Amino acid sequence: MLCYNIYSGDTIALPMRFFMPRASAVSADFPQRGHDHSACGSHALLEAEAVCRSRQVKLTDLRRKVLETIWEDHAPMGAYDILAKLNAEGERNAPMAVYRALDFLIENGLVHRLSSLNAYIGCRHPGRSHSGQFLICSQCNIVAEITSEAVSKTVARAATSRGFKPSGEIVEVMGLCPHCRGN
Ligand SMILES: [Zn+2]
Ligand SMILES: [Zn+2]
Ligand SMILES: [Zn+2]
Secondary structure: OEEEEEOOOOOOOOOHHHHOOOHHHHHHHOOOOOOOHHHHHHHHHHHHHHHHHHHOOOOOHHHHHHHHHHOOOOOOEOHHHHHHHHHOOOOOOOHHHHHHHHHHHHHOOOEEEEOOOOEEEEOOOOOOOOOEEEEEEOOOOOEEEEOOHHHHHHHHHHHHOOOOOOOOEEEEEEEOOOOOOOO
16 A cells, blocks of 8 residues: 655645645535535445445445444544444444454445544545545544545656555645635
8 A cells, every 4th residue: 555644844746736726626625614414424325335235245234333433524533433432322342343344444445544643534435446635634634535636647657667566545635624724
């Protein structure tokens, strides 16, 4: 897994224009404040069911609950926070069971792991083959998932030209979202 963690202020090889589309294009990727979030969660669950059906894998009760918990918010959630929420009502799920459920959700493209935060986020484009590129707001923790072929190609070229064979790509960019910038 090729993983670039790019923090604001760092010098990076990728041309910054890839990360700076027009402001209107960026804000479309960030969830609007005050939106009907229950619709996001139920939509994600429906998509997850469809993905699992087409892949002939089982969305077990625990896998579904983990996914539902992750979709409680657009901010990433750590494994132990997920476990605590699951067990808040008297259930006794073991950490390993939650990690296995997370592995399943990641393998099937329903969840991404953000290594810079050691946390998980629901995929907004499940079922489609894509690399994960994330804009992470360091103030409100909201994450926008973008899928830029230009970024993927640049990263792949940078890797292969150095004799490195990438098996995957996750780009994490820290900064301030349009809401926190006051836009
Ligand atoms: Zn939402
Ligand atoms: Zn995704
Ligand atoms: Zn923010």
